[in-house]
Amino acid sequence: MKKQARHKKKQSYKAVARVLVTLLILITGLIAYYSIRGGDRTLLMVFHSEKQVADTSGAWNLILVDRDHYIPANYQVELTELSNGEKVDSRIYPELQQMFDDARAAGLALFVREGYRTTKEQQQIMDDRIKEYENQGCSKKEAKKKAEEYVAIPGTSEHQLGLSVDINADTSKCSSDAVYQWLDENAYKYGFVKRYPEDKTDITSINNEPWHYRYVGKDAARTMKQENLCLEEYLIKYK
Known part of the structure; x- marks a missing residue:
């Protein structure tokens, strides 16, 4: 009787071992498949694994900064100051200025x-949003989680690259919707893309921001517009 019980127990262990081995093989195969298909970036998007420093070895206009890719501590940018005191990477200024000139010629009032933003400024924005949710009754943990749905974690904001701008309308002269629609239809012509569209939140992890535009260059912007790709998808497919 005891011998039979030991036999059943041994068989049970073997069954569990077979299941674990099968799972290991499946996971290994999945990793190999995604590595071949899209490289490390695809793996990061599938598993959302450990954070790493953003790759700055390629084209400057295609640097990926998000929740998984932090801006390098030694990242430097030459800035140009706009008429209202805001600053951008000097390399995007000519196209940004042309886009604004054409939008204004179309009857839009935008700025x-x-x-x-500096890291310190990004941290202050995050702290203010967390405090706002805490004042609404959220716990500190809940407030932080909600804030991170709308505010980039310091060190992961595209504003810290100088390549992104938030564009708003002077609503005393035109509507925000008119500005957003014009940008959505025309920004790619100048090398800018809507960075966080509504239908890509599962990839970007950022809610819809129709005002947030990122410079990626005219060629990339045209492809992203034509194929409805966000930056993450574009880099997986073309880089």
Whole structure:
């Protein structure tokens, strides 16, 4: 009787071992598949694994900064100051200026509400949003989680690259919707893309921001517009 019980127990262990081995093989195969298909970036998007420093070895206009890719501590940018005091990477200024000139010629009143930010400024924005949710009755943990749905974690904001701008309308002269629609239809012509569209939140992890535009260059912007790709998808497919 005891011998039979030991036999059943041994068989049970073997069954569990087979299941674990099968799972290991499946996971290994999945990793190999995604590595071949899209490289490390695809793996990061599938598993959302450990954070790493953003790759700055490629084209400057295609640097990926998000929750998984932090801006290098030694990252430097040459800035140009706009008429309202906001600043942007000097390399995007000519196209940004042309886009604004053409938008204004089309009867729109718009301005850059936010350009370049320091880490300290990004941290202050995050702290203010957390405090706002705490004042609404959220716990500190809940407030932080909600804040991170709308505010980039310091060190992961594209504003810290100087390549992104938040564009708003002077609503005393035109509507925000008119500005957002014009940008959505035309920004790619100048090398800018809507960075956080509504249908890509599962990839970007940032809620819809129709005012947030990122410079990626005219060629990339045209492809992203034509194929409805966000930056993460574009880099997986073309880089």
